[in-house]
Amino acid sequence: MGRSRLPLELIPKEKSRKITFQKRTMGLKKKTYEISTLCGVDACVIIYNWTSDDRPMEPIFWPSNPEEVKSIINRYKEHSKEERGLKTLDLSSFFEERTKKIQKEISKLGHQGTDQTKYPTWDDRLNDLSTDQLRELVNALGNKLEVIKSRVELLKMSQALLEGPASVNPSYPNNAMPSTQSLHVPYMGAIDSMSLVPTL
Amino acid sequence: MGRSRLPLELIPKEKSRKITFQKRTMGLKKKTYEISTLCGVDACVIIYNWTSDDRPMEPIFWPSNPEEVKSIINRYKEHSKEERGLKTLDLSSFFEERTKKIQKEISKLGHQGTDQTKYPTWDDRLNDLSTDQLRELVNALGNKLEVIKSRVELLKMSQALLEGPASVNPSYPNNAMPSTQSLHVPYMGAIDSMSLVPTL
């Protein structure tokens, strides 16, 4: 009885784990409250639990006012942003480099697509879209890619029909368009593999 | 001696406060670590201290990896955002309706793109991407669209060259591909107007 020594690993029994979670959640919130009042500092905790069927749940947090939490995490983000800028490579420059590479790929096609001003590599408006809007947009873009792909297929077919069995695109003799992989787009692999954007 | 009862208010003595802060910060981090491992949940703490001269200091946080912290606070933000949007229209049903519409549009093309199983309209993995990852992905998709567009241009040109001045695509006599607009993709207008995805 009393209390056995706790091994620091996932509590196996679902039930005990749940109870422990509740108790410790309370404790954690209390501690956070205490340090913030005793020491006059800003602090917050965020805890994510999972329902039994493994789907995400509402976050639990302190302070109870979401606005306060947001203000603190915003400060955190700002800070980490500054940090990163000092370090080696921040996101924007990462993008710049990546898109430069892409632009190069495009210019290899030898077309008008190389006009930098006409096709900006990044639009700040993207920063203002909500996460949901972004998801939606990704999905939409994926769908649009499908449509375009259909059209390319059509064109290839009719062209092949006219040209005979020769390769369709002189710029890409083996019919190997610059693939997603060659563009080095992070996370793109996942998207490709789920055939949202089937390879051309 | 021993320990006097602690009044839950700002500790007046600078020195004691500092000591207490250090001790309790350690405790808080430890507790956070414990709840996350014992219960298998994601959790983070962020604490902001102030230097003696009232200027902000580096945040103290757990997990020690800033990326993990970011991922958790991103999820937090997403959630609070969803909350707000939940009011009138359920998101998923909204998506369903939209993608259904798109599928209809695609099927109008009368091509192989209508294979539902081959081209899923929504992949749940999108739900797990952070906001930054989503932005990146949108940008990447936009760029990929450009590349593809270039290729379409190329094909159109070569085809037109072979066929003469006649319309390029028999399916679309006036050379009017289904535009973004006709797909009724929300926010797509903004993207188009910023010529990230110039009209075909």
Add this chain to the structure above:
DNA sequence: AGTCGCCATATTTGGTCTGA
């Protein structure tokens, strides 16, 4: 299943002491 209390013990931590 979920919640509450209880209680024995584990842990935390304010204050103090000690040694550079």
Add this chain to the structure above:
DNA sequence: TCAGACCAAATATGGCGACT
């Protein structure tokens, strides 16, 4: 002064049982 180490009171919290 500035860390640590130490100590004992104060807390936190596993496990259990009763109740719902």
